[in-house]
Amino acid sequence: MALIAGPTASGKSALAVALAKALGDAGREAVVVNADASQVYADLATLSARPNEEEMEGVPHRLFGHIDGAEAHNAARWSDEARGILSHAHGAGKVPVLVGGTGLYLRTLLYGIAPVPEIDPDVRAAVRALPVAEAHAALAAADAQAAARLNPADTTRVARALEVVRATGRTLGDWQQAREGGITDAIALTPLILLPPRDWLRERCDRRLVQMFASGAIEEVETLVARGLDPDLPVMRAIGVPQIAAWLRGEIDRDQALEAAQAATRQYAKRQYTWFRHQPPPDRPRHEESLNNDSINNFAIILRDRLLTG
Secondary structure, three states: OEEEEOOOOOOHHHHHHHHHHHHHHOOOOEEEEEOOOOOOEHHHOOOOOOOOHHHHOOOOEEOOOOEOOOOOOOHHHHHHHHHHHHHHHHHOOOEEEEEEOOHHHHHHHHHEEOOOOOOOHHHHHHHHOOOHHHHHHHHHHHOHHHHHHOOOOOHHHHHHHHHHHHHHOOOHHHHHOOOEEOOHHHOOOEEEEEOOOHHHHHHHHHHHHHHHHHOOHHHHHHHHHHHOOOOOOHHHHOOOHHHHHHHHOOOOOHHHHHHHHHHHHHHHHHHHHHHHHHOOOOOOOEEOOOOOHHHHHHHHHHHHHHHHHO
16 A cells, blocks of 8 residues: 655655556556545645546546535544555455545554543533633643643644643643554555645745635635535635635625734644644655645655565
């Protein structure tokens, strides 16, 4: 199985398709499997930069756009879906090409998930009602390691760590030491992590947001807003959605919405960049140059040869 990972706008999707085509040229059918949390949503074709039919170039793609925005998809559910897709592909003699930038999804699939019990709804409600500063202070008292590790403004992760320790009496880190369900020991993995120059990546992110605003992103958000979905759903918090929604409500103008979405995307790419530089095992190959058509094709051939000879 191939794994192509890295921050948003780093060229993962194009490389995945090129690899699949190179495998096809060698007589091996491939299937591209999505590992991006936003690209699972049917409602976010444009804002998630989901590959369109032309970009797929006839290569089968799985777990793209298969979830309605009214559902709250998560890493555990995606991991179950991905294991099924990978098993089916291997059984059919196909090569799975896993591609995406959601580190939590990849970690859950490869190394398993912490068996944290269901959180008591009353505990969850009480934690989620706290201002993030108070939640972080409470976390520092209950789980100092988690508090030191997490950004004090990261509402979602701070709340998760706090609700786990309050509901179970064990820290999230403790639960994570007991991960189960990972597939790493059962597969032969051929990975490549894309870490292009930061300036190049930022410019790509900014330019892509301009293109999104001009080619369907606004209409996507109009449709989502019209559905009256819970604003806490992942699809409503996806980058670009809150910014465009604020513009549609008349709170900011179009240029401000674009600038805010670009800034949020750059921050997200920065977090992904840091995660992929430090979290995966150090022996996983990392490519730190920008990609163009020639280098994409070259890497596709290199990865194909590694897959077929490894």
